[in-house]
Amino acid sequence: MPHPDPPASDEAGPDAPDPAGLRQSYQTGRLEPDQLAATWVEQFARWFADATTPGTGVPEANATVFATASADGRPSARTVLLKGFDQRGFVIYTNYTSRKGREAAENPFGSLVFPWxxxxxxxxxxxxxxxVSRAETERYFASRPRGSQLGAWVSHQSQIIESRDVLAARDAELAARWPTGTPVPTPPFWGGLRLVPDTVEFWQGRTNRLHDRLRYRRACAADRWIVERLSP
Ligand SMILES: Cc1cc2nc3c(=O)[nH]c(=O)nc-3n(C[C@H](O)[C@H](O)[C@H](O)COP(=O)(O)O)c2cc1C
Structure with a gap:
């Protein structure tokens, strides 16, 4: 695919702000152990409720950065949408043959960051x-708008394609295969991934970069969690 010539110099243009000069002081909140819920899932539910409260200014509160790594430990990360959470973990949906899907299959460790x-x-x-179980994936897939259902079939996610025309042609072909009113089946290569946490850290910005970090860590006994404060 053709691409523009690189700039003559590698210096940023005069209009680019200097990131080193961007500085914000965090002073709206604090987080103390006695404020924490008994479980990470209750605490996450509280903060998720705050993040989704209209007027708080958090765009797409369920957007989360999902990091995976290949079998040889090379990491990669991308934004996905959280579609469920409970004491078992956090659920997202994707194409199992995408980079993240392949990495999660070959190296089962991962991380999620919610940047509120x-x-x-x-x-x-x-x-x-x-x-997640096939039944859970199918339930969620059935709840998606038809356009997104077809989109899941259309996209061979993370593969190199020649142009958007490839997508448009495949979309038209699949829309004809499953006309409006016909249920779109769940693609076998698409489904949910659950991040089952060993640790869940809640971070609240404070002044002078002396932030609050409280972390729930799974103890050896399956259902026991230890809360620890981490240095910022
Ligand atoms: C706000 C936002 C939400 C997204 N949600 C999803 C999602 O839920 N599932 C998904 O597979 N990709 C989602 N994407 C696209 C991914 O970031 C990514 O481009 C894609 O999954 C391919 O990633 P991979 O090649 O690393 O596997 C989203 C992107 C953005 C910016």
Missing amino acids: YALERQVVAIGTVER
Whole structure:
């Protein structure tokens, strides 16, 4: 695919702001152990409710950065949408043959970051990644708008394609295969991934970069969680 010539010099143009000069002080909140819910899932539910409250300024509160790594430990990350959470973990949906899908299959460790900057908060979960049951995937797929259902079939996610025309042609072909009113089946290569956390950290920005970081860590006993404060 043709691409523009590179700029003559590698210096940023005069209009580019200097990132080193961008500085914000975080002072809206604090997080103390006695404020924390008994479980990470209750605490996440509280913060998720805050992030989705109209007027708080968090865009797409369920957008989360999902990191995976290849079998030889090379990481990659991308934004996905959280579609469910409970005491078992966090659920997202994707194409199992995408880069993230392949990496999760070959190396079961992953991480999610919820970047709720408008609240001066982030949540970081680290753990193992597993596929959700087929029944759970099919239930969710059935709830999606038809256009998104077809989109899941159309996109061989993460593969190189010649142009958008490839997508348009495949979309038209599949729309004809399953005309409006005909249920679109769940693609076998598409489904849910659940990040089963070993740790879930709640981060609240504070002044002078002395932030609050409280982390739930799974103890050896399966259902026991330890709360620890981490240095910012
Ligand atoms: C706000 C936002 C939400 C997204 N949600 C999803 C999603 O839920 N599932 C998904 O597979 N990709 C989603 N994407 C696209 C991914 O970021 C990514 O481009 C795609 O999944 C391919 O990633 P991979 O090649 O690393 O596997 C989203 C992107 C953005 C910016």
